Amino acid sequence: MIRLSLADPAFAARFDALVGARRESADDVSRDVAAILARVRDEGDAALIDLTGRFDRHDLDAGGWRIDPADCRAALDGLDRELRRALELAHARITAYHEKQRPADRDEVDAMGVRIGARWRPVDAAGLYVPGGRAAYPSSLLMNAVPARVAGVGRLAMVTPTPDGVVNPLVLAAAALVGIEEIWRVGGAQGVAALAYGTGRIAPVDVIVGPGNAWVAEAKRQLYGVVGIDMVAGPSEILVVADSGNDPDWIAADLLSQAEHDPTSQSILITDDAGFADRVAAAVDAQIPLLATAATARESWDRNGAIIVVPDLMAAVPLIDRLAAEHLELAVADPEPLFAAVRHAGSIFLGRHTPEAIGDYLGGPNHVLPTGRRARFASGLSVLDFMKRTSFLGCSPGALAALGPAAVALADAEGLPAHGRSVALRLDR
Amino acid sequence: MIRLSLADPAFAARFDALVGARRESADDVSRDVAAILARVRDEGDAALIDLTGRFDRHDLDAGGWRIDPADCRAALDGLDRELRRALELAHARITAYHEKQRPADRDEVDAMGVRIGARWRPVDAAGLYVPGGRAAYPSSLLMNAVPARVAGVGRLAMVTPTPDGVVNPLVLAAAALVGIEEIWRVGGAQGVAALAYGTGRIAPVDVIVGPGNAWVAEAKRQLYGVVGIDMVAGPSEILVVADSGNDPDWIAADLLSQAEHDPTSQSILITDDAGFADRVAAAVDAQIPLLATAATARESWDRNGAIIVVPDLMAAVPLIDRLAAEHLELAVADPEPLFAAVRHAGSIFLGRHTPEAIGDYLGGPNHVLPTGRRARFASGLSVLDFMKRTSFLGCSPGALAALGPAAVALADAEGLPAHGRSVALRLDR
Numbered sequence: 001m002i003r004l005s006l007a008d009p010a011f012a013a014r015f016d017a018l019v020g021a022r023r024e025s026a027d028d029v030s031r032d033v034a035a036i037l038a039r040v041r042d043e044g045d046a047a048l049i050d051l052t053g054r055f056d057r058h059d060l061d062a063g064g065w066r067i068d069p070a071d072c073r074a075a076l077d078g079l080d081r082e083l084r085r086a087l088e089l090a091h092a093r094i095t096a097y098h099e100k101q102r103p104a105d106r107d108e109v110d111a112m113g114v115r116i117g118a119r120w121r122p123v124d125a126a127g128l129y130v131p132g133g134r135a136a137y138p139s140s141l142l143m144n145a146v147p148a149r150v151a152g153v154g155r156l157a158m159v160t161p162t163p164d165g166v167v168n169p170l171v172l173a174a175a176a177l178v179g180i181e182e183i184w185r186v187g188g189a190q191g192v193a194a195l196a197y198g199t200g201r202i203a204p205v206d207v208i209v210g211p212g213n214a215w216v217a218e219a220k221r222q223l224y225g226v227v228g229i230d231m232v233a234g235p236s237e238i239l240v241v242a243d244s245g246n247d248p249d250w251i252a253a254d255l256l257s258q259a260e261h262d263p264t265s266q267s268i269l270i271t272d273d274a275g276f277a278d279r280v281a282a283a284v285d286a287q288i289p290l291l292a293t294a295a296t297a298r299e300s301w302d303r304n305g306a307i308i309v310v311p312d313l314m315a316a317v318p319l320i321d322r323l324a325a326e327h328l329e330l331a332v333a334d335p336e337p338l339f340a341a342v343r344h345a346g347s348i349f350l351g352r353h354t355p356e357a358i359g360d361y362l363g364g365p366n367h368v369l370p371t372g373r374r375a376r377f378a379s380g381l382s383v384l385d386f387m388k389r390t391s392f393l394g395c396s397p398g399a400l401a402a403l404g405p406a407a408v409a410l411a412d413a414e415g416l417p418a419h420g421r422s423v424a425l426r427l428d429r
Numbered sequence: 430m431i432r433l434s435l436a437d438p439a440f441a442a443r444f445d446a447l448v449g450a451r452r453e454s455a456d457d458v459s460r461d462v463a464a465i466l467a468r469v470r471d472e473g474d475a476a477l478i479d480l481t482g483r484f485d486r487h488d489l490d491a492g493g494w495r496i497d498p499a500d501c502r503a504a505l506d507g508l509d510r511e512l513r514r515a516l517e518l519a520h521a522r523i524t525a526y527h528e529k530q531r532p533a534d535r536d537e538v539d540a541m542g543v544r545i546g547a548r549w550r551p552v553d554a555a556g557l558y559v560p561g562g563r564a565a566y567p568s569s570l571l572m573n574a575v576p577a578r579v580a581g582v583g584r585l586a587m588v589t590p591t592p593d594g595v596v597n598p599l600v601l602a603a604a605a606l607v608g609i610e611e612i613w614r615v616g617g618a619q620g621v622a623a624l625a626y627g628t629g630r631i632a633p634v635d636v637i638v639g640p641g642n643a644w645v646a647e648a649k650r651q652l653y654g655v656v657g658i659d660m661v662a663g664p665s666e667i668l669v670v671a672d673s674g675n676d677p678d679w680i681a682a683d684l685l686s687q688a689e690h691d692p693t694s695q696s697i698l699i700t701d702d703a704g705f706a707d708r709v710a711a712a713v714d715a716q717i718p719l720l721a722t723a724a725t726a727r728e729s730w731d732r733n734g735a736i737i738v739v740p741d742l743m744a745a746v747p748l749i750d751r752l753a754a755e756h757l758e759l760a761v762a763d764p765e766p767l768f769a770a771v772r773h774a775g776s777i778f779l780g781r782h783t784p785e786a787i788g789d790y791l792g793g794p795n796h797v798l799p800t801g802r803r804a805r806f807a808s809g810l811s812v813l814d815f816m817k818r819t820s821f822l823g824c825s826p827g828a829l830a831a832l833g834p835a836a837v838a839l840a841d842a843e844g845l846p847a848h849g850r851s852v853a854l855r856l857d858r
Contacts, residue, residue: 089832100535138843225661225803232653253850254851290846291846335823343550348821349821351824353824354822354829361836361840364539365545370817377552379819388806390777391777391794395782399782403787405511406791410519415721417720418689418726419789422685425678
């Protein structure tokens with residue numbers, strides 16, 4: 001963990017270093033991923049059998065290509081009652097929030113008599129990547145699948161690795177809750193490739209979403225344009241802006257809720273009280289040993305954690321915008337002035353009683369959010385990622401007569417005579 | 430040009446071949462582009478000087494780094510009066526259309542007492558690539574720059590190659606009309622890299638849009654995630670659905686308006702009348718020699734053109750959706766049934782009097798549209814490409830008490846104790 005103070009003459013350089021630090025894996029997997037994508041494109045199912053046997057030690061032909069939806073329903077029925085209710089509450093709240101994201105169509109006739117508008121339609125098919133092992137979270141499945149369902153996507157196909165054939169019952173239960181019936185036991189770059197290109201067994205999809213390791217992320221990056229993808233995801237991060245009126249233990253827990261994800265995660269506190277900063281730092285150290293995730297949280301906090309002291313919290317606004325964090329907590333008595341001033345953040349958590357974890361699970365907004373300062377230009381996952389907009393125009397003869405000469409003039413100026421001709425011929429009648 | 434008939438027993442296979450044909454350049458420029466991006470990232474302005482001297486034969490230090498906004502205003506003032514009016518009409522109509530794309534914010538309190546919503550903000554800075562030479566179109570500059578302006582983007586930086594120092598006065602005039610003041614004389618992958626990474630002279634931007642050659646497209650693809658980009662653009666295409674009530678000359682002109690762009694462009698006619706198909710094919714052959722762009726149009730039509738005869742036009746709907754064309758003309762007496770049924774197209778042109786060229790210039794909707802069947806999942810350029818959405822949540826102590834236990838249950842199930850702790854600590858009070 002590093003400590004910075006805005007009062008320090010070296011602050012600008014140290015803050016630049018913090019902003020510019022690369023936490024993303026430097027593994028260069030792009031060549032290996034390209035080779036896997038080409039194999040799946042060319043060899044289809046045979047490549048999936050070979051790669052899944054090799055990487056996941058699962059024999060697709062012998063052990064099964066798909067997970068039976070009945071197994072998902074059984075997993076849902078087998079859940080502890082309190083957990084099932086929690087999952088259902090999450091599902092209901094996420095659905096309700098995303099339903100209000102459905103875009104409106106436009107269809108008007110303008111002053112020149114031109115019918116003009118745009119309409120939205122869902123994609124035909126979406127692919128959902130769900131990681132195996134430790135990072136297989138039911139909440140993540142809900143966050144990725146519900147927007148597709150709300151968009152009205154007809155086909156939702158899920159791929160997930162099942163190392164040694166083992167499935168995660170919580171993930172199956174979440175799949176049952178969303179009603180996903182098509183689940184393939186393939187993962188990694190090969191799973192993404194199967195969704196994008198299609199194979200003999202797996203029909204191709206139009207959009208692929210969902211978290212994964214460096215190979216999965218690189219596969220999606222390389223397939224961007226062949227299909228739509230959600231975004232390039234990097235390590236997770238939280239920025240907590242807190243005044244001294246908070247319980248240091250609460251703020252420490254918030255910082256650790258990000259640190260426990262991964263050693264590359266980042267937790268940053270900005271406060272206007274150096275004494276409060278000390279108390280939070282002490283609380284972090286006190287809480288880490290209590291966590292089952294202590295080793296990860298320790299490594300993340302030591303490597304990437306930061307505490308920044310500013311003279312007053314409004315002075316933090318330019319720093320907040322530079323960091324453009326995935327998650328921004330405004331744990332202050334009145335968050336309104338900061339909330340109004342901040343421009344760049346993936347999602348904002350307002351006030352002392354809104355820990356970021358509420359948003360991870362069941363606040364309602366999506367927890368798939370831009371990382372690595374990408375909140376400067378990117379948004380969280382939404383219903384729009386599963387839809388596309390078609391614009392349209394309709395000219396009456398009169399409207400064409402009004403617009404046509406200008407179009408011909410521009411076509412001539414651009415040296416595109418057939419463009420002009422397609423308009424001019426219609427003006428002669 | 431190939432001719433297909435839905436009645437042909439071999440139709441399915443021949444149509445599959447048409448849909449699957451790759452028209453995009455097979456040039457593998459990715460390694461060269463990666464090297465250029467790395468050089469600009471590491472060496473900044475020095476790399477720009479070297480590469481611009483080499484590729485554009487323009488000495489940045491001696492001949493100027495920037496185009497003076499006064500030169501742009503002079504170019505606008507020097508325009509032919511009719512052309513200037515046409516450009517102004519285009520600017521006004523494109524602006525009016527995109528102003529209605531501004532998204533609405535949400536800020537509500539739900540039934541559980543949670544404040545919940547989302548708000549949109551423009552990105553800080555957008556970069557606009559404008560090609561040099563033949564493909565430098567003022568209409569394209571308007572289509573790329575106006576949505577950024579409407580979004581409220583504070584800084585708009587343009588890069589454009591000026592081979593041998595030569596500028597295109599029409600493009601300068603369009604830049605003046607949109608009010609672009611920051612124009613750099615750099616192009617190619619190095620121009621895109623300068624916008625993405627920044628150099629000593631050029632400040633980095635958040636989003637890069639605009640058309641370019643294979644190097645520019647590959648540079649944008651590789652920088653996706655470092656910045657936002659508009660989309661992966663391939664060769665242009667038009668699909669015209671026409672009944673025999675049309676003048677064959679009009680439809681031929683529409684097909685040629687796409688074919689004249691580039692030998693890789695594609696023009697397809699679907700009609701329900703084989704005799705009409707013959708007449709359009711004859712009209713295409715008759716019109717090509719009249720065009721200054723005859724050689725390009727001929728090559729495109731011969732290589733990539735297609736005419737498909739169907740028994741009735743509604744039978745064309747699945748074909749239209751498979752092709753998912755950038756531009757779809759419904760040149761029929763009543764376009765409504767087809768318009769209602771079609772799902773995938775970048776932009777639709779309704780009726781006999783709406784040639785696609787109207788949309789290229791001044792219909793209002795954007796002419797930057799998904800190509801290569803990407804209308805299955807992608808949309809045209811819009812104001813949203815220059816904005817990003819931040820979600821937010823605010824819990825009162827009561828709302829947290831209502832939601833908290835479910836969040837704790839889910840965090841426990843996912844094995845993330847600090848997540849649960851950040852909620853549970855606040856429930857104890």
